[in-house]
Amino acid sequence: MIIDHPLLGPRDAAEFVVLGDASLIDRPDGMTATVEEMHDYAYLRDNPAGDHRELWYHEQGDRSWLVVTRSTLTHEVIKVELARNVARAQGRSR
Amino acid sequence: MRYSALRILKEGLTGNRGWQPAWREPEPKPEYDIVIIGGGGHGLATAYYLAKEFGERNVAVLEKGWLGSGNIGRNTTIIRSNYLLEGNQPFYEFSLKLWEGLEQDFNYNAMVSQRGILNLCHSDPQRDAFVRRGNAMRLSGADAVILGPDEIRKMCPYLDHESARFPITGALWQPRGGTVRHDAVAWGYARGADRRGVDIVQNCEVTGFDIKDGRCLGVETTKGPIKAKKVAMCAAGSSSRVAALAGLRLPIESHVLQAFVSEGLKPVLPGVITFGAGHFYVSQSDKGGLVFGGDIDGYNTYAQRGNLPVVEDVCEGGMAIMPMIGRARLLRMWGGVMDMSMDGSPFIDRTHVEGLYLNAGWCYGGFKATPASGYCYAHLLASGQPHETARFFRLDRFRQGAMIDEKGVGAQPNLH
Numbered sequence: 099m100i101i102d103h104p105l106l107g108p109r110d111a112a113e114f115v116v117l118g119d120a121s122l123i124d125r126p127d128g129m130t131a132t133v134e135e136m137h138d139y140a141y142l143r144d145n146p147a148g149d150h151r152e153l154w155y156h157e158q159g160d161r162s163w164l165v166v167t168r169s170t171l172t173h174e175v176i177k178v179e180l181a182r183n184v185a186r187a188q189g190r191s192r
Numbered sequence: 193m194r195y196s197a198l199r200i201l202k203e204g205l206t207g208n209r210g211w212q213p214a215w216r217e218p219e220p221k222p223e224y225d226i227v228i229i230g231g232g233g234h235g236l237a238t239a240y241y242l243a244k245e246f247g248e249r250n251v252a253v254l255e256k257g258w259l260g261s262g263n264i265g266r267n268t269t270i271i272r273s274n275y276l277l278e279g280n281q282p283f284y285e286f287s288l289k290l291w292e293g294l295e296q297d298f299n300y301n302a303m304v305s306q307r308g309i310l311n312l313c314h315s316d317p318q319r320d321a322f323v324r325r326g327n328a329m330r331l332s333g334a335d336a337v338i339l340g341p342d343e344i345r346k347m348c349p350y351l352d353h354e355s356a357r358f359p360i361t362g363a364l365w366q367p368r369g370g371t372v373r374h375d376a377v378a379w380g381y382a383r384g385a386d387r388r389g390v391d392i393v394q395n396c397e398v399t400g401f402d403i404k405d406g407r408c409l410g411v412e413t414t415k416g417p418i419k420a421k422k423v424a425m426c427a428a429g430s431s432s433r434v435a436a437l438a439g440l441r442l443p444i445e446s447h448v449l450q451a452f453v454s455e456g457l458k459p460v461l462p463g464v465i466t467f468g469a470g471h472f473y474v475s476q477s478d479k480g481g482l483v484f485g486g487d488i489d490g491y492n493t494y495a496q497r498g499n500l501p502v503v504e505d506v507c508e509g510g511m512a513i514m515p516m517i518g519r520a521r522l523l524r525m526w527g528g529v530m531d532m533s534m535d536g537s538p539f540i541d542r543t544h545v546e547g548l549y550l551n552a553g554w555c556y557g558g559f560k561a562t563p564a565s566g567y568c569y570a571h572l573l574a575s576g577q578p579h580e581t582a583r584f585f586r587l588d589r590f591r592q593g594a595m596i597d598e599k600g601v602g603a604q605p606n607l608h
Contacts, residue, residue, distance in 0.1 A: 099491075099499060112501035116491045116606065118445065133591075140603050141534045141590040142441040145432035147494045170446070170493045 101166060102178050106159060113158035119143050120151035120165045123185050147171055153181060195299055214379060215259075215386035220393045220418050224252045226573055227411060227420035229398050229434060230427035231255025233264035233374075234551055234558065236381035236392070237566020238426060238573070240298065243388035245567070246574035251390045252420075254413060256397040260378030262429055266496070266528035267559040268451050268485050270464050270475065272309045272369035273334045276325045279584030279596035280537060281332045286581045287564030288334065288368060294563060300380030302373050303478065308463035309369030312344070312351075312513065314358040318468055322364040329366070337365045347462060350516050358469040358512065369464060371475050371483075377562060401438045401548070408438070408548040424549045424573055429529035430494070431552035438545060442552065443534040443590055445605040447488045448527040449556045450498040452506065454520040456480030465514070472509030474517070482520060484510060488530060488556065490606045497527045530556050536608030537596035540568050540578065541587040549573060550587060555608055 099111035121144070126135045147170055154164045163181035168174065185191050193199070193212055203210050226242060228235045231253045242248040255261075271291050273284035295302050313319045319338075326336035344363050345353055353360045382392055393415065400412035401423065410419035427434045435442050461476040474484035486506035489498045503525065510517045533539070533553035538561070542549050551569045554561060568582035578585075584596055590603075601607040 110501075111491075111499070118492070118604070118606070137591050138441070141443040143432070143443070143445050144436075144441065145445050145492065147430075147433055147446075150492050152492060168491070171495055173493065173495055173499070 099168075099173055099175060101154065101164070101175055103156065103159070103162075103164065104178055104180050105162065109156070109159060113156060114154040114164075115157050117153040117155060120153050120181075120184070122153060123181065123188065123190060149176060195301075214383040215392055218391045218393065220252055220254070220391060220396065220413070220415055222417075223410075223419040224391075225250040225420070226422045226424060227251075227418055228253045228424045228426050229411065230425070231259045231382075231392060231394065232262045232426070232428070233260070233378050233381070233562040234428065234554075234565045234569070235426040236260075236378055236385060237562050238424065238551070238569045239385040239390045239392070240381045240388075241567045241570035242574060243385055243390050246570050248570075248574055249389040251385075252418065253385070253390060253392045254396045254398055254411070254418075255392070255394045258394050259382055259392060260375060263528045263530070263558060264378045264562070265375050266451065266526060267374055268473070268475070268483050269371045269374045269477075269559065270309065270369070270473070271304070271372055271560040272366055272464070273332070273560075274309065274311065274325065274329055274336065274364065274366050274369065275598060276328045277596055277598055280598060281328055281334070283564055283568070283581040283585075284560065285329075285332045285334045286567075287561050290563035290567060291372065292368075294380070298380045298384040300376060300383060302376040302380050304370065304372050305478075306368050306370040307475075308365060308367045309466070310339075310344070310347070310463060311364040311466045312360050312468045313362050313364070314469045315361060319362045322362065326364050335366055335368050337367065339363045339365050348465065350460070351465070351514055352512065355512065371464065371477070374559060381566070398434065398437070403438060403545055403548075406544075407546040420547075422547050422549065422573055424551065424569065426551040426569065428531045428552050428554045428558055431531045431550070435550065435552075438543070438548060440543060444531045444553050445492050446494055447490065447530050447532045447606060448493045448495065448498045449485065449488045449530050450502055450506070450525055450527045451483065451485045452503075452525040453477070453484075453523050454482040454517070455523045457482065457520060467509055467513040470509035470512055472506060472513060474510065474514065481523060482517065488532065488606060494529055495527070496529055530554070532605035532608060534590060534603040534605060535595040535597040536599055538565070538585050539587050540565065540572060540582045540585045542572070543587065
């Protein structure tokens with residue numbers, strides 16, 4: 099798989115480690131979240147067959163976190179964004 | 193028809209005209225007591241034990257493709273019971289005991305071969321951990337032997353014993369571990385279940401569930417609706433997709449595990465060997481091919497194929513521990529889709545929907561569990577109570593803080 103890094107251009111997926119579903123960005127506030135919310139966040143996954151947004155870390159490169167949209171049926175990489183931009187757009191960053 | 197040496201002789205002398213198909217191809221009836229979704233090893237084993245041990249004859253197994261087309265025919269055929277934790281080890285030992293009597297039980301040659309499994313260790317702390325594991329195994333009634341470097345050298349002279357980085361310091365050996373002809377397991381269970389009246393319906397995909405007031409009344413399929421008193425999901429690899437049809441989200445990600453086989457060689461490996469410093473394991477099939485594998489690829493996928501970086505990684509592991517493998521040519525490689533759960537352990541449990549049950553999350557250890565998984569799932573379906581050895585495989589264990597995390601890496605499925 100080739101991941102088209104927004105800053106560095108096309109890179110071999112072997113340079114990255116993958117964390118999992120990009121919904122991990124939406125961590126509930128630990129001070130206010132219910133046990134159920136925290137449980138669902140930490141342990142449950144949609145695990146779709148089709149397009150999947152996921153977090154990849156460019157460990158052997160510039161160490162940026164990316165949100166990669168990729169098909170879990172064909173391995174085709176559809177879209178690559180900087181996780182920072184995605185998180186900011188969701189109001190995660192202060 | 194019972195298989196026996198006499199029967200082979202008789203058929204051989206009469207032109208082999210008397211053999212019958214090993215199972216029927218029935219159309220589904222409108223209603224069953226129990227419908228099992230998934231005609232893989234675990235689903236067929238469940239049906240077999242339901243009929244044989246628990247007296248449930250009005251059972252159907254629905255299979256989307258053809259029988260045994262999933263992971264029962266894609267694994268590396270290893271059986272063992274070398275786990276550490278209380279939630280796992282008695283279950284896998286129960287499974288190994290069932291393997292030992294399986295062929296006589298279902299009258300089918302599954303080529304169960306207890307040739308032993310050798311887990312190599314490469315440092316003193318790793319040896320300590322293996323001693324502890326060996327003790328846990330023996331507490332459950334399994335066999336476990338700690339070997340020193342000299343014994344391993346005698347057993348496997350071709351390993352790289354003196355490597356500067358990962359010298360072999362010892363091994364955990366389970367003589368009762370081994371390999372099994374995996375397709376024959378599916379066929380044997382299918383034949384045994386069919387003979388006891390179970391309908392095995394192939395090319396029948398479940399497309400939805402009939403759920404009213406929190407109760408599952410049946411399934412929608414490509415061959416029409418089927419009513420059932422109990423519905424048992426058993427589709428590891430695609431568990432999340434099936435469960436989503438019932439509105440469930442599972443603590444599971446689907447990942448691909450690759451397996452490899454070399455060209456046929458003369459007998460060289462006595463049993464199964466695992467490399468303790470990298471992820472690599474190898475055995476030799478009766479045809480002579482070296483069957484080996486390593487880590488999962490690490491990203492979510494439903495494609496039954498992997499990518500080259502892991503191929504390279506697995507082959508490097510092989511070269512590191514057994515340099516002679518470099519002279520063998522790789523014949524074939526393939527991938528299977530795994531239910532990777534949040535703690536690396538499986539689920540055999542009811543769901544919050546009444547009458548809907550789940551068997552899932554086998555990670556890449558499902559094959560060795562096939563008999564016990566079927567037996568324990570059948571026990572749960574027939575009696576409503578979990579089998580003693582499977583009582584920790586609860587779906588709500590993360591909520592309860594009762595994880596069975598054999599590897600201790602937390603809720604990170606691609607690391608288990």
